[in-house]
Amino acid sequence: MENSEIAPDRLIDALAAELRKPVSLDSRIDQRVMAEIRLTRVRTQRRRTMIWSGLGLAIAAGVAALAVFAGKSPMPGHAERVSFALEAPSANHVTLVGDFNNWDPQATPLRRVSSNGRWETTVPLRPGRYQFTFMIDGTRWVADPRLPRAVDDFGEPTSVITILPTARL
Amino acid sequence: MRSGFALLLLLACPALLRAQDPRLASRLDPATRRMVTALIDSAATAGLPTEPLIQKALEGASKGASGGRIVAALRTLAGNMETARAALGKGSREQEIVAGVAALRAGATTGAIRGLRLARADRDVAVPLAVLADLVGLGVNVEAAYESVLDLARTEADDAAFARLKQRYSGDRQP
Amino acid sequence: MDRAGLYHVNDGDALLVARVLGGDDDAYGILMARYRDRFGRYALHLLRDQGDAEDVLQETFVRGFRYLRHCENPGRFGAWLFRILVNRCRTAYRERERSSRTLVTAEHGPEAITRDGPAGSGWREEIDRALGHLPGEQREAFLLKYVEDLSYDEMEQLTGAGISALKMRVSRACKHLRDLLLEVYDGKL
Numbered sequence: 008m009e010n011s012e013i014a015p016d017r018l019i020d021a022l023a024a025e026l027r028k029p030v031s032l033d034s035r036i037d038q039r040v041m042a043e044i045r046l047t048r049v050r051t052q053r054r055r056t057m058i059w060s061g062l063g064l065a066i067a068a069g070v071a072a073l074a075v076f077a078g079k080s081p082m083p084g085h086a087e088r089v090s091f092a093l094e095a096p097s098a099n100h101v102t103l104v105g106d107f108n109n110w111d112p113q114a115t116p117l118r119r120v121s122s123n124g125r126w127e128t129t130v131p132l133r134p135g136r137y138q139f140t141f142m143i144d145g146t147r148w149v150a151d152p153r154l155p156r157a158v159d160d161f162g163e164p165t166s167v168i169t170i171l172p173t174a175r176l
Numbered sequence: 177m178r179s180g181f182a183l184l185l186l187l188a189c190p191a192l193l194r195a196q197d198p199r200l201a202s203r204l205d206p207a208t209r210r211m212v213t214a215l216i217d218s219a220a221t222a223g224l225p226t227e228p229l230i231q232k233a234l235e236g237a238s239k240g241a242s243g244g245r246i247v248a249a250l251r252t253l254a255g256n257m258e259t260a261r262a263a264l265g266k267g268s269r270e271q272e273i274v275a276g277v278a279a280l281r282a283g284a285t286t287g288a289i290r291g292l293r294l295a296r297a298d299r300d301v302a303v304p305l306a307v308l309a310d311l312v313g314l315g316v317n318v319e320a321a322y323e324s325v326l327d328l329a330r331t332e333a334d335d336a337a338f339a340r341l342k343q344r345y346s347g348d349r350q351p
Numbered sequence: 352m353d354r355a356g357l358y359h360v361n362d363g364d365a366l367l368v369a370r371v372l373g374g375d376d377d378a379y380g381i382l383m384a385r386y387r388d389r390f391g392r393y394a395l396h397l398l399r400d401q402g403d404a405e406d407v408l409q410e411t412f413v414r415g416f417r418y419l420r421h422c423e424n425p426g427r428f429g430a431w432l433f434r435i436l437v438n439r440c441r442t443a444y445r446e447r448e449r450s451s452r453t454l455v456t457a458e459h460g461p462e463a464i465t466r467d468g469p470a471g472s473g474w475r476e477e478i479d480r481a482l483g484h485l486p487g488e489q490r491e492a493f494l495l496k497y498v499e500d501l502s503y504d505e506m507e508q509l510t511g512a513g514i515s516a517l518k519m520r521v522s523r524a525c526k527h528l529r530d531l532l533l534e535v536y537d538g539k540l
Contacts, residue, residue: 022478033401
């Protein structure tokens with residue numbers, strides 16, 4: 008083969024030339040970016056106040072709360088396991104209360120998982136929009152400062168968590 | 177006294193009112209329960225979703241609200257559902273109405289709800305409306321949130337794209 | 352597009368960046384238009400999935416806007432943004448590998464590489480499949496070197512990997528690609 012030595016380099020050159028050709032992408036990406044940019048502008052303007060109010064809330068309540076996605080169901084409409092965690096070192100008893108458990112303060116207790124006062128529980132939730140709060144020692148209601156707040160009707164904070172049927176979030 | 181007793185009987189009559197939801201039985205005092213059940217019944221007759229009303233009553237009960245406050249919250253919610261349904265138009269789905277209520281309560285106008293409906297044509301608008309409400313709940317100005325969601329709706333984005341819009345704002349994913 | 356242009360100082364970019372920082376969102380639209388095709392191509396070849404590539408591209412532009420004030424040399428905005436893109440691609444690649452390793456392996460078995468269609472007829476498809484068989488680091492190094500036309504110094508800055516490691520990755524990628532594609536390529540000649 009006369010080209011046995013040079014063919015591989017030609018091959019790589021031909022390969023690179025092919026890969027340098029333009030590709031086709033969704034032309035609406037620019038619009039989507041511009042949609043997000045509007046929010047970024049708002050966020051930048053609000054950033055300082057949000058950080059300080061968040062810290063103030065955590066210190067005042069003596070807790071920091073977060074809700075995390077623990078796993079994803081691959082099938083649309085199926086329940087996903089959603090983990091809820093709360094840091095409340097001085098608490099003796101913590102429960103999760105929301106419209107997924109008929110606002111029953113006894114239904115979903117959290118268990119203490121660390122010596123620094125982290126409490127956790129996992130709840131299977133189908134796609135949907137849910138409202139919830141944590142209840143500490145049967146008297147104190149605490150919302151998750153990182154999640155959207157629902158409009159409050161009863162003088163206690165309420166968080167909103169949305170689970171979408173799409174697998175990739 | 178007799179007429180008062182008769183009125184109570186009438187209010188409790190299962191022929192006139194739907195069967196009470198068993199979840200309400202142990203959580204509300206009898207007087208509140210009757211008024212709540214009547215409101216739920218009216219909503220059902222009007223073709224509105226009833227589960228959000230039941231949950232609102234249970235929420236109020238858990239949070240120790242007075243009967244009057246619970247009933248007032250349910251009246252407001254039922255009114256919001258009617259408004260949202262009117263803005264969404266005939267044939268709107270239950271989850272769209274619920275999300276529409278969330279958007280309204282967050283401060284969106286009925287015009288905004290109609291705008292999203294028009295932008296999404298015959299597609300479900302529950303997720304865009306919920307994301308709009310969530311963005312406001314995260315502290316975004318309602319007009320800015322609406323413009324962003326509307327921009328996205330006009331690109332025929334899927335529901336996951338709306339979720340990402342919110343996630344990127346809320347920063348609740350890894351950096 | 353100028354293949355090496357990313358690493359040249361571009362006064363036009365510097366002006367546009369200044370306009371964006373001054374509040375002119377439309378100027379960012381012009382910057383996006385400048386880089387979207389090239390960046391999209393890189394993301395698509397690295398991730399080999401249209402949806403993933405578009406997501407990463409979108410995320411890169413949003414992050415670029417959000418952190419624009421940290422771009423120390425606006426005249427090299429393209430290079431700065433490309434670094435964000437490369438990092439986002441790595442993250443997306445790792446996440447996908449973690450979540451769908453079994454599926455990917457099952458879908459593209461190695462035996463499919465040389466048996467699909469007559470030689471020469473699916474050159475582009477064969478390239479795509481061959482790229483898919485490269486480990487992520489090799490694919491990245493190959494694309495940066497041969498498609499984006501970067502120097503090893505630039506690649507070192509961009510990836511944080513040492514030059515000798517990068518040369519090794521490129522060399523192994525080339526060998527791997529030759530092995531996978533030579534038969535098809537010979538048929539094409």
